[in-house]
Amino acid sequence: MATFVVKPIVPDFVGEISDFPIHAIDEQLAADLRKAWTTYPVLRFRNVPMGDAEQVALTKALGPIFLTTNVQHGRREDSPEIFVIANKKNPDGSPMGDLGDGEVQWHTDHWWIEKPPSAALLRALEVPPTGGNTYWANMYSAYSALPESMKARLRGLYIHHQDVLDISGAPRCGKEMPTSEDFATWSGVDHPIVVRHPDSGKPCLYLGASRERQAIVGMKQDEANKLLEQLWRHATSPAHVWHQEWKPGDMMIWDNRCLLHRRDQFDPQSVRLMHRTTAGGERPVAAL
Template identity: 40%
Template sequence: MAEAALAVSSIEIVPSGKALGADVIGVDIKRDLSAEELGQVRQAWAEHLVLRFRGNGEVPLQKLADFSRLFGDLDRAPVASQTMGKDFAWQHPEITVISNVVVDGTPVGGLGSYEAVWHSDMTYNATPPKGSALYAVEIPPSGGDTHFANMYLAYETLPTNLKAQVEHLHCVHDASRNSAGELRMGFADITDPRHTVGAVHPVVRTHPVTGKRCLFLGRRRNAYLPGQPLEESEALLDALWAHATRPEFVWAQQWQLGDVILWDNRCTMHRRDSFDPSTRRLMYRTQITGEAVI
């Protein structure tokens, strides 16, 4: 990707110089965008997969939701993720709290301070989210970086024999555990991936906007390729994951206060570094409703 800034009208798109990611300069997400500006941002999102809007200052949560809604309908946040007070979920039904902060013994959000391994969000659903926006309110002095991987490049650079093997395969995405790795109520603890319960998606999907093909892997734990002997399924998935998370496909977001990151969940994976649990990290996330995976 070219590293030079591309100026379009009053908006400037500055690519990261890595496999994905770009800064959007000249957009204040607290104000309305013109149709032309919105078109430019959408084009940049399709091209760069992850966009960073820096220097926003304090963003009212309704403005974060309004901005996110420019890219599609929003999913309601899980009620369990909203422990910011009895009125928070009612006032901000589309905002998920991502935090390690604990008040009076109760976490105010989810995901804590541990390392989050590579994944795409909620792929165990029949219609996984299109993408998400994440807004930084409090950040630790070190750690907690978010890494993104380009699944277009991961697919395009697959060895020929591996690409041929997986071209028409599907994968079962485990629904039994949440993002913290905790077993969901009503689900059995799966030890044999052949018994995994969750949505079944093609291993290689077509992006509905760009028409490009990309790997769609979800999460590694308990994933299974139906119709394959377990050993072959495990070996194929291990090979895909090792390839898809190679450093040359990755860009890391080092957070600053007020950053808003918009990522495309359909053609990226992401992970988070751990950080000191004695420090505070507070972020607000919206989730953009997706479509069927083809």
């Protein structure tokens, strides 16, 4: 029976798997992987012969394929499951992928939809000599470290995640700018601030993204702004963060339901080429 070993990097947060038997995936191996991923919401794979087909197969072991919707240049016609993240150009000069070389702010993927994805898998094909690192913030430990008074305050609170503007502040496809500056009136979805993870059963913060354009349901905007600022500052403090310095061939799996992530900028004269796949998830459920 095929097996693998997880080496802890950060207990209950980040683990590393080497020599994973990628060509021997069956129901038992998939179940073992999901169990390991529940313990370590960030998993790094090294020394694993991984191509697009293997990455797609590994994604399907974690859940149904989720096709990323906010794609401009990174869709692969021959493999629609793959989302290309790159600053590299095609031979005709057009962008090979999305997200360029700039900084990407803290976020949870597809936070503005009813059922955000569960898993993201990102594989490095080419990496710059410096920069382009990826950072994850652990929302389990962020919630656990809150004072009891704050935990009580968050009981029953929901963030209204508007779906009009993306993380850069640009309108999403087909969306028009509302006339009101009250974000609570914008179209979007409400998700609990504290959710219960469907696999681990543990509570964690769920903050989404675009902090400057969020509202809290039933709360005045000024009060909501102060509370959100406090939560974001706490959740992304160094005590809860780990970062990956990429090597070619590295692949990271992370749990979108209990983490935030972001990316460093890097020299636009260097190349960063990544292939990403995503697994579908469930609607976040309140833990409190």
